[in-house]
Amino acid sequence: MTTLAAVIPQVLADVPSRFRGPGGAVAVLKDGELVGQQLWGYADLQGRIPMxxxxxxxxxxITKQMLCGLLTDLQRSPTPAMSARGEEPAKQLSDQLGQLLHPNLLQDTGLTLRHLCNNQSGLRDYWALTVLWGAKPEGHFSVADHGPKMLASLKSFHFQPGTEYSYANTNFFVVxxxxxxxxxxxxxxxxxxxIFAPAGMQTARLCAHTAEHPPPCVGYEGDEASxxxxxxNCIEWAGDAGIVASLADMVAYEQFVDRSSHSHDSQSWYGINSEQQTYNDGSPADYGFGLVRKQVGGVLTVGHAGALRGYRLSRSYAPEPRISIVVLLNQEHGDAVGVSEYILKRIMGVPEAKDEIASPDPDWTGTYLDSDTGLAIVVSPGGPGELLVKYHGNPEKLRVVEACRAESNSMVATLDGSCLHLYVPQDNRTLHAQRVASSGKPASSDSSGLQxxxxxxxxxxxxxxSGSGDMVYGMFDGFLGHGPVHLMRQLGDDLWALACPRAMDATPPGDWTIIVRRNDKGKVAGLTIGCWLARRLEFIKQE
Structure with missing residues (x-):
């Protein structure tokens, strides 16, 4: 690290051309001191206003960790009004779960605020559910008007609290x-x-309405070619997101993080919240209190990414070398996490991986169904020695290490005949999915009765x-209105995917899996619909 001062300028100078887009802002800190920053491009292309x-x-x-910090701070240092009640602050806060959530979610379930903060609650993600409630991607979601209706609609979990991980903005909305x-x-x-004042974030503030973000910055969709x-954006979010901040604010925040991590300050909420969390069974969890623990080039980092239509952000802190990296991009397809990891690897001198290429077994390619989650998993060829596995939103690239084994930093896949075993450590889950069989019937016969x-x-x-043959469409209605029409495609017998590339939140659900249920006479009786953010919802056919 003695050559850091010499390395940083060149590394940062390379970033704009490697990660092209309208504009960006990057900062690197070492031992709590700013050692380099790079600003390029424009906050507003039409107005010609530089970043x-x-x-x-x-x-x-990134707001989530600050919300969790506020929760911890209130538990340790309650407001005068909270102290006057004479009741433990933590109990006052947790008692509100009974006021906000449906009784089904609290009766003998053991649900706690900690489960929510660690994304272990089992609650379905409400931004994914807005699709099922008839939302239009550019429609309005109001915290005051729609929030209570959303919470009243949540009556079950898609896994038991504390047993698994699933990203759910709902958790932080409730907190x-x-x-x-x-x-x-x-x-x-x-x-x-x-949070802001103690950290020295002088201009940061909560701006819940995404249509009212302060000028001049504009978030951009599209790409260089088109x-x-x-x-x-027209959604409101306050808790799961909502904070606006500058690069200068985030530099101050990273200095606070470094102080909290290395001063052993018993009053620091960050020091408490950044400790590794566990599941009910005692196994370690990579997510806790709005912070993700991740290895980058063999270096442990703790941080979080953020996204909204037109924006991609990331902040991470590597405790051992005491390096912080902040990346703020005003573009939909910007890879803020990729920028951060590129910088850290270059700083730490991590060599590019040169793995031997192994050929995948030809039987990998296909669609598999995990009966436990009710989700389809699609495996397709990638580059040489690679497979693409689509389980979460976007396909994940796995490196083939043996003919029937492939790995990435977050998944291990093995193929055993017609069974795909998918180990996802962050989710604390191993999926056992069976290859989807097809009778060879034409899509027109399989879609008969589906309308x-x-x-x-x-x-x-x-x-x-609606529709017929292999051109089938689906649409949802609910308290948010009449949603747009989505295209459906057949994955196998009585198994369909409904494509959802756009939704209210920046990262849409992707494909919804639709499992057709038939009665003993072979007629369609209902559907099981779910995505990785919101699984196994039962729909009954109306006669």
Whole structure:
């Protein structure tokens, strides 16, 4: 690390051309001191306004760790009103779960605020569910008007609390509402007092409405080939996201993180929240209190990414070398995490991996169904010695290490005849998916009887299916309106995928798996619909 001062300028100078886009802002800190930053491009292409260190951008899901910090701070240092009640602050906060959530979610389930903060609650992600409630991608979601209806619609888990991990913005929406109810103070005010001010974040603030972000920064969709155009956002989020901050603010935050991590300050919420969490069975969890633990080139990092239509952000801190990296990009297809990892690897001198190429067994390619989650997993060829596995939103690239074994940093896949075993450490889950068989019937015969309306009583959603043959369409209605039409494609006998490349949140659900259920006479009786963010919802066909 003695050559850091010489390495940083060249590394940062390479970033804009390697990660092309409208604009960006990057900072690197060592031992809590700023050792380099790079600003390039434009905050506003039409207005010709350059990106600057004081330009405010939405930091999106990076907000989650600050919300969790606020929760911990209130538990350790309650407001005067909380102290006057004479009841433990933690109990005051956790008691609000019973006021906010459906009784089914609390009766003998052991659900806690910690489960929510660690994405171990088993609650389905509400931004994914907005698709089923008839939302349009550019429609409005109101915290005050739609939030209570959303919470009232949640009546079951897609796994038992504390047993697995599943990313759910719902968790942090609930935590934020618990805080507001107990303190009787606005979330933005509390964040300003207890998070931003102590960290020295002078211009950071909560801006819940994404259509009202402060100028001049514009978030862009599109790419260099087709052109960049402003992304349209109209959702409100306060807790799961919502903070806007500048690069200067985030540098101050990283200095606070470094102080908290190395001063052994018993009053620091960050020091407490950054400790590794566990599942109910005692196994370690990579996610906790809005922070992700991840190995990058053999170096442990703790941080989080963020996304909104038109923006990609990342902040990470490597405790052992004491290196912080902040990346703020105003483009939909910007790879903020990739920028951060590229910088850290270059700084640490991590050599590029040169793995031997192994040939995959030809039987890998196909669709598999995990009966436990009700989700389809699609495996397709990648580059030489690679497989693409689509389970989470986008296909993940796995390196083939043996003919029937492939690995990535977050997945291990093995093929055993017609069974695909997929180990996902972060989810604390191993999936055992069977290859989807096809009878060879034409799609027209398999879609026969599929058309019609279906109702999910649990969440109050109606699914409407139309079309014929292999050109089948699906659409959802709910309390958010009449959603757009989605294209469907057949994956196998009585198994379909509904494509959802656009939704209210920046990262859409991707494909929804639709499993057709038939009665003893062979007629379609209902559907099981789910995605990785919201699994196994039962729809009954309406006659």
């Amino acid at each position: 600057a260190s004081d330009t405010l951008l939405p930091i999106c899901s 934020a509402r618990c805080i507001e109810r107990v303190t009787a103070q606005p979330l933005g005010e509390l964040l300003a007092q207890r 052109g960049f155009y402003p992304g349209v 019609g309306d279906y109702h999910c009583a649990e969440i109050g959603s109606v699914f409407r299916c």
